[in-house]
Amino acid sequence: MSDIALPLERRSSDGPRQMALFRRLQRTLLKNGVWQAVRKSRLRIGLILVLSLMIWGGLYGLFREGFVFLRNLETTVPISFYIIELLFGMFFLVLTGLLIFSVGIFLHESLFRASETRYLLTTPARADQIFGYKFREAVFFSGWAFLLLGSPLLIAYGIEMRADWPYFILFLPFLVGFLILPASIGALGCLLIVDLFPRHRRLVLGLMVLAVVLLGVVWLVYLFYDARSEGLSEAWLQKLLNHLRPSQWWGLPSRWMTAGLMSAAHSRFDDALFYLALVWSNGLFAYLLAAWTAGRIYRRAYNGVNSTGGSRTANLIDKVLRAFANGFDRLAYLLLAWTDARTRLFILKDLRTFRRDSAQMAQVLILGGILFLYFINIRWLPHGQYADYERTLIGLMNVAVIGLMMATYTSRFVFPLMSLEGRNFWILGLLPISRERLLLSKFAYAAAVTVTIGLGLATISEVMLRLAWPIVAVHLLAVLVLSLGLSAISVGLGTYLVNLKETNPSKIATGFGGTINLLVSLVFALTVIVLAGVSTLLYFADPNLLEPETVLRVRWWMGLSVAVLCLTGMAAVILPLRLGIRAFRRMEF
């Protein structure tokens, strides 16, 4: 037999050879993709670059302002050092959690459902090498947003601290190294969950997310409840800081990041290098562990996932899940009673596809959990101490959070809808439903969800803050404009920049079209927030301190900004939808 195959001795050298091969493959794919984009869609790339730079600059300015604010606080309360330490710790801790889940979910798609890995598994490629290749891709896709957020923060911090030049070289390896540990944990979790629960892996993931979110909620509730009675004072802050201590535990990678970066900024470079080594060595060790595990269980897990489809008898878990799903569908059906039958069918199809897609469900849960946490934490703030004006500012901040969150939501979930429909376009072309109606049904679907959630959250927050009714009206109007506009932008651009090749929604959302869409959505959201802010602030121009004429002018400006808000909203609904419909009509199937 041995004359048939290569002799066994040759095989041990396969690992490094395949690693080099996959690296080259990755480089070629990237090079070809970028090269093609440069030749075919220069405008798009330019737009992305400009908008990314704008976002980067905006974030940088924001962080600079934040640090200046803290420095000013320093003159009254000498705790800004601790606050920065705490904020960094929390920032990297939250990012650790997000990275674990996003890499895990990404790998679930690319290792177990993508046609590429199905192909690679039929070649002599080793399981751990395929894993390594897909792992690098996952880190790349999950990491760039992290770099876009982290680099302005750390540069602003370095400049604020007047750090020496080595800091500005060191912070990059810190950021990149930080990605590896959470990503490896996410990858390991993904492999183990899929291997142990091939059938109920989504349920297990959902329960884990829920558990993490609940733990966070309990912790925060406890925290604020305990500190509530004190009122907003130095003692209150001190107590709060003490309670947040666990996030500073030395065993957490977020702690190593904080300590390392702060040492570097204070020119204690030996400490900084120690922490840098800690971050990297732990990350690489976790990666080795994940790759070793993948070498052992990846193929078995793949077989498990792809052998579960045909059950006819349902166990209890299945029955409960199915009952839930049926209830969900029936509820949606009732809620959509106002649409006509065909549109309703399409919307129901989308909802059903959505709830069957584990990755999407999990991300909704995560984002929802964050929002929920945020609002819980607003609830426990000692707002008795705040003046009207400050409460209104908090209300405005909530509107801003809702808008920014919604912009990421719609870019992540609504934008890929039309692309995912792509494979069926030829059927859609033949169905007795007009193309406009198809597009509008997507819009109705997205808007129904965003309006309900957005207005719901905004109403809760405004009521809890007990704001004056004109302010509430302006804020709710802003949220309505945000919901409708963001839905329309994602549906319209989702059609205009349709990506018919890709079947993985997270890749569609993070691809070129998705990035453009996210940037446009963010710009739109910021515009609306600024307009709402102008009206809100003008409302507080004290009539007693101003001349009657000026009061009149202020009222006039307020009316104008509300009118502009409405017009912006209308434009954001009509223009993208028209763009989408026109592109859709031109499409050939």
Add this chain to the structure above:
Amino acid sequence: MSAMIELHDVSKFYGDKLAVDGLTLTISRGELFAFLGPNGAGKTTTIKMLCGLLFPSRGTIRIGGYDVQKQGDLARQIISYVPDQPFLYEKLTGREFLEFIREMYGMDPVSGRRRIEELIEVFELTSFVDDLTESYSHGMKQRTVFAAALLHQPEVLIVDEPMVGLDPKSQRLVKDLMRREVARGGTVFMSTHLLGDVEELATRIGIVHRGRLIGCGTLDTLRKQAAHDGSLEDVFLRLTAEEEPAALAAKEAS
């Protein structure tokens, strides 16, 4: 004659649905084995197990003497698998893809490149091999996939419905190639619904129905088994119909 593909009592469950049921089969070097069966009979499932994508729920599979589950990477080194829905990297050119395959199988650069040029010629890829594969038509993709599959001169070529969507000329080409593979001493395992091709090419035919092998041998053996001296189509329909007495009765009545 050495056994290249050996299935021993192989069964496969999807959940609790039995898709392949106690399949035992030995295919020798130099055979072109045609694997027939109605839709949903379990052909693709069997093929996925042959290349280690899925594991048998019971039984063992050996390819070239290697246990596919325990020594999978060794077995896959001598296999080429062309699935019913082949995969190509859209952002690679045809040539870059062939280069990738060459390195994946650890072929020597000089002779490997020579072989690539040969295959480009044979499959008439010259006019588009340097374009990204995303711009290829279905047939162009299929020809590229075949070139890639034959690049490392596999001992065992496994193809699932290879002719779908190919023009007559390309079909002829693929058939000639499979014949040449067999003449060279390779082994071909082909699942197809084109019975004409099977009559023309196959050295042995296996018919699978609801996961079970209900007939296996040369066309003549199958004719005897079906007690019918007609075309493969008639034989196939008879054998698969015998499994359903009601259908057979209806046929007799008419």
